[in-house]
Amino acid sequence: MCPGTSLNTSIPQKKTPWSDTVNPKLTRRRFIKAAIFTGAAASSGAGWYMASAQSRQQGAVERLVSLNINGRTRRVDVAPQETLAHTLRYRLNLTGTKLGCNRGECGSCTVIVEGTTHYACSTLTHSVKGKEVTTVEGLRAADGTLHPVQQAFVDELSPQCGFCTPGQVMSAVALLNTNPRPSREEARQAMAGNLCRCGAYDHYLNGVMRASGQLS
Ligand code: FES
Numbered sequence: 001m002c003p004g005t006s007l008n009t010s011i012p013q014k015k016t017p018w019s020d021t022v023n024p025k026l027t028r029r030r031f032i033k034a035a036i037f038t039g040a041a042a043s044s045g046a047g048w049y050m051a052s053a054q055s056r057q058q059g060a061v062e063r064l065v066s067l068n069i070n071g072r073t074r075r076v077d078v079a080p081q082e083t084l085a086h087t088l089r090y091r092l093n094l095t096g097t098k099l100g101c102n103r104g105e106c107g108s109c110t111v112i113v114e115g116t117t118h119y120a121c122s123t124l125t126h127s128v129k130g131k132e133v134t135t136v137e138g139l140r141a142a143d144g145t146l147h148p149v150q151q152a153f154v155d156e157l158s159p160q161c162g163f164c165t166p167g168q169v170m171s172a173v174a175l176l177n178t179n180p181r182p183s184r185e186e187a188r189q190a191m192a193g194n195l196c197r198c199g200a201y202d203h204y205l206n207g208v209m210r211a212s213g214q215l216s
Pocket residue numbers: 098099100101102103104105106107108109110119120121122
């Protein structure tokens with residue numbers, strides 16, 4: 001139950017006629033516009049409220065944790081049920097990790113934890129304490145040079161809208177770290193957890209093959 005919601009129904013409430021509460025300038029078109037523009041903020045606010053409420057109930061959990069993100073130690077206040085995607089995006093401002101489905105289906109939130117790809121939306125932040133986490137922001141060299149996979153994706157024009165690209169990059173990097181010259185079929189299987197709404201799968205596969213030096 002939300003705070004402010006009363007269970008006491010014995011006190012009669014004065015009802016305002018519906019027609020008195022409606023702004024005559026509120027047309028259906030204006031209503032839909034307002035819903036679209038405020039929907040994201042409202043939903044992220046609700047998520048934050050739920051995480052905070054849960055943390056209050058389980059106050060015994062240590063919230064201030066040290067995370068190893070892209071080679072840097074980050075001290076951050078983390079709610080007990082908070083996902084890594086939430087922590088990265090909304091506490092550490094690492095917004096390269098995208099949130100698509102937020103339920104482990106699309107792969108747009110893919111990060112590398114201890115060398116293995118993980119869906120950050122389905123990984124509790126507390127479970128990666130002390131582990132090496134790499135996000136797409138951690139791939140570029142200090143002088144700004146792109147990671148070979150990023151450069152290969154650029155060369156092959158892999159991204160279309162680009163929303164799935166960070167996840168595709170992370171899956172490709174994890175693959176080539178363990179299998180530097182994969183067959184196209186091996187690459188296809190390694191990238192299978194990353195959905196692309198634009199259908200640019202062949203472009204991404206070409207990028208993987210180019211990054212592995214098998215395309216000239
Ligand atoms: S946002 Fe994590 S898998 Fe879709």
